[in-house]
Amino acid sequence: MQKNLLEKILNSNKIHFTFSEKNFIKESFDILSIFLPDIGKFFYEKFVKATKNSKSKFEAKNKFIDEVLMLRYPVSYTKIKKLKKYKIGLTLEFDENKLNLAEKDVKFIKNVVNKI
Amino acid sequence: MNRKTCFITKYQYGDFIVDLDEYVLSLATNCMFGCEYCYLKFSKITLEPVIYENLDKFEQEVTSLFSNSTQKVFYFNFGETTDSFLTAKHFNIITDAANIISQQAKKYDKSCFVELRTKTNNIFYFNKKICFENVKLIYATSLSPQVVIDRFEHGTVPIKNRIETLIFAEKLGFLTGLRLEPIIIYPIYGIEYKDVVFSVKNLIDNYQQILKTVLEKIDFKNIHSITISCLRLTKKQFKELKQKKSKLCFFEMFLCPDGKYRYSRPIRTTIYNGIIDFIRWTYPVLYKKILLSFEFDYIWRNCGLEIKSMVEVSSMVG
Numbered sequence: 503m504q505k506n507l508l509e510k511i512l513n514s515n516k517i518h519f520t521f522s523e524k525n526f527i528k529e530s531f532d533i534l535s536i537f538l539p540d541i542g543k544f545f546y547e548k549f550v551k552a553t554k555n556s557k558s559k560f561e562a563k564n565k566f567i568d569e570v571l572m573l574r575y576p577v578s579y580t581k582i583k584k585l586k587k588y589k590i591g592l593t594l595e596f597d598e599n600k601l602n603l604a605e606k607d608v609k610f611i612k613n614v615v616n617k618i
Numbered sequence: 619m620n621r622k623t624c625f626i627t628k629y630q631y632g633d634f635i636v637d638l639d640e641y642v643l644s645l646a647t648n649c650m651f652g653c654e655y656c657y658l659k660f661s662k663i664t665l666e667p668v669i670y671e672n673l674d675k676f677e678q679e680v681t682s683l684f685s686n687s688t689q690k691v692f693y694f695n696f697g698e699t700t701d702s703f704l705t706a707k708h709f710n711i712i713t714d715a716a717n718i719i720s721q722q723a724k725k726y727d728k729s730c731f732v733e734l735r736t737k738t739n740n741i742f743y744f745n746k747k748i749c750f751e752n753v754k755l756i757y758a759t760s761l762s763p764q765v766v767i768d769r770f771e772h773g774t775v776p777i778k779n780r781i782e783t784l785i786f787a788e789k790l791g792f793l794t795g796l797r798l799e800p801i802i803i804y805p806i807y808g809i810e811y812k813d814v815v816f817s818v819k820n821l822i823d824n825y826q827q828i829l830k831t832v833l834e835k836i837d838f839k840n841i842h843s844i845t846i847s848c849l850r851l852t853k854k855q856f857k858e859l860k861q862k863k864s865k866l867c868f869f870e871m872f873l874c875p876d877g878k879y880r881y882s883r884p885i886r887t888t889i890y891n892g893i894i895d896f897i898r899w900t901y902p903v904l905y906k907k908i909l910l911s912f913e914f915d916y917i918w919r920n921c922g923l924e925i926k927s928m929v930e931v932s933s934m935v936g
Contacts, residue, residue: 536863538809575870576811578882593872594883597916616920618815618888 504535504542511549517566518559527567530574544573577618584614621670626679629695632876636915639927640693641683643732645670645711646700651737652772655800655866658699660855667700669707677718684726692728693928694719697735697758704736709744716750723752731842731932733758733795737774739783747791754935756842757787758795761832763824766802770866781832788840793935796832798825799847799911801889803868803881814870818885822892829893833901841904843931846893847911848886850878875914883917890921898922907931 508531511517512524519527527545534541552565571579575592582592588603588611590596598611621644629640646669648658670676683692696702702712716732723730735758748755759780760771767777775783784794803821807813849866851859856879860867871879880886890910898905909926910918918925 530869533860533867533869534809536860536865536867537806537869541809573809573869575882576809576814577870577884578872580811581884593874595872595874595914597914599916599919612920615883616887616891618818618884 504540507542507546511545511566514549514553516553516556516559517549517562519563523563523567527570530570534573545570548573581614585611619668619670620672621675624679625670625676626683626694629698631912632878634875634914635912636910636918636925637927638693638909638911639929640695640733642698643694643696643715644699645676645696645715646704646708648699649701649704651701651774653737653774654770654772654859654864655802655849655851655855657852657855660852660858667704669705669711673711673714673718676715677722680719680722684722684728689929690728691929691932692723692730693932694730694732695735697733701738702734702736703738703740703744705740706743709740712755713748716748716753716755720750720753728752729932730754731756731793731928731935733928734792735759735795735797736783737771737780739775739779741783741787741790745790749791754842754932755792756795757784757792758797759784760797760799761825761828762798762802763804763821763828765824766804769804770802777828781835784832785835788836793840793842794836795842796829796844798828798893799845800849801825801847802849802866803885804865806865806868809869814885818888819892822889822896825893826896829896830900833904838901838903841907842935843928844897844904844908845911846890846908847913848881848889850874850880850912852878855879878912886913887917887920890917894921894923906934 531541531545548569549566552569553562556562556565578592578594581594594615598608625644627642629642631637646667648667650667702708712734719730730753732753733756737760761780764777767774788794803817806817856867868881870882870885872882874880894908897908908923910923915925
């Protein structure tokens with residue numbers, strides 16, 4: 503039942519995913535289902551939300567992937583959004599002292615990435 | 619059985635990981651416990667625990683190591699490829715190996731520390747005061763919340779017993795090692811942000827409680843080191859555990875620069891700081907004995923820790 507919901511999302515004509523995006527969504531689904539058996543329902547709700555009022559398949563896709571990233575990485579993804587202007591990778595595994603940034607920026611980054 | 623490859627190997631921590639300057643002693647292989655995260659389950663090794671008998675080869679390696687190095691202090695880890703106190707034969711090999719190291723250490727003027735790591739309470743059967751010249755034995759045990767032991771460390775003794783063995787080991791003349799590793803987020807109260815925060819705070823509280831219990835009962839001067847490390851999984855482990863739907867595969871885990879999966883950086887540093895700050899403010903004399911195991915230098919710095927190795931900590935113990 504849960505997997506059926508996932509298939510419905512991935513095969514929908516309201517949204518277009520690349521091959522790697524599909525793989526990311528499937529992997530996120532598999533891992534999250536370990537902790538929440540009815541994760542399919544969550545995903546489907548996010549899908550409906552993303553496709554509603556989106557002007558294009560591309561916009562719908564971006565909204566949906568954003569939701570999946572928030573589900574998959576609830577702590578890190580909020581950090582990434584705060585650090586958007588620094589174009590930092592999602593993993594947050596870097597030495598901020600080696601980023602060639604001003605001291606105030608380094609301090610800001612440290613404050614964001616080292617706390618839950 | 620005779621060992622064909624080296625008994626003594628320098629620990630390879632992986633790219634960008636702080637080197638703790640340890641040597642692994644492979645005097646025995648494998649273990650019959652069922653710890654779900656153990657790398658031994660994913661390695662090509664014998665199905666039954668094996669103890670190697672050709673200690674003449676071991677002695678040659680010790681001699682070669684000491685004679686070819688200007689290093690004065692050495693740290694050996696016997697608990698990496700097996701549980702150090704798994705059987706009576708393991709006890710015997712510890713004594714034999716320690717004797718060999720002691721003789722060679724005396725000859726080449728070295729000081730040696732040998733870590734014996736266990737999740738058993740078999741030291742109660744060992745029950746023998748030990749003393750080797752130039753060698754100090756460290757009795758180390760993994761201190762995990764009982765709920766984690768029950769779920770992921772099948773067949774091992776409860777945390778209460780592990781703490782009792784530390785007290786007993788002290789009386790036999792061992793130094794002690796407190797090993798807060800691997801730290802596993804469990805139970806997980808949900809997948810939303812607030813649930814993850816709660817799960818992590820609950821974990822930190824559990825570890826603070828364990829430390830409080832242990833540190834009320836053992837002598838600080840005999841504590842060699844406290845190591846802290848969150849769970850890390852190889853790609854192979856992650857893939858297989860995910861297929862088995864193991865709760866070790868936490869959703870917010872990333873593949874790190876050394877090729878291992880770990881909890882995200884904010885989660886790890888929050889956990890580490892929660893434990894380190896507790897020790898720093900409650901038991902300040904122990905702060906200098908804290909090391910992070912298998913972590914990057916930027917994580918050490920962001921936890922306020924000076925980067926140091928097991929050899930450097932050993933030099934403090936004297």
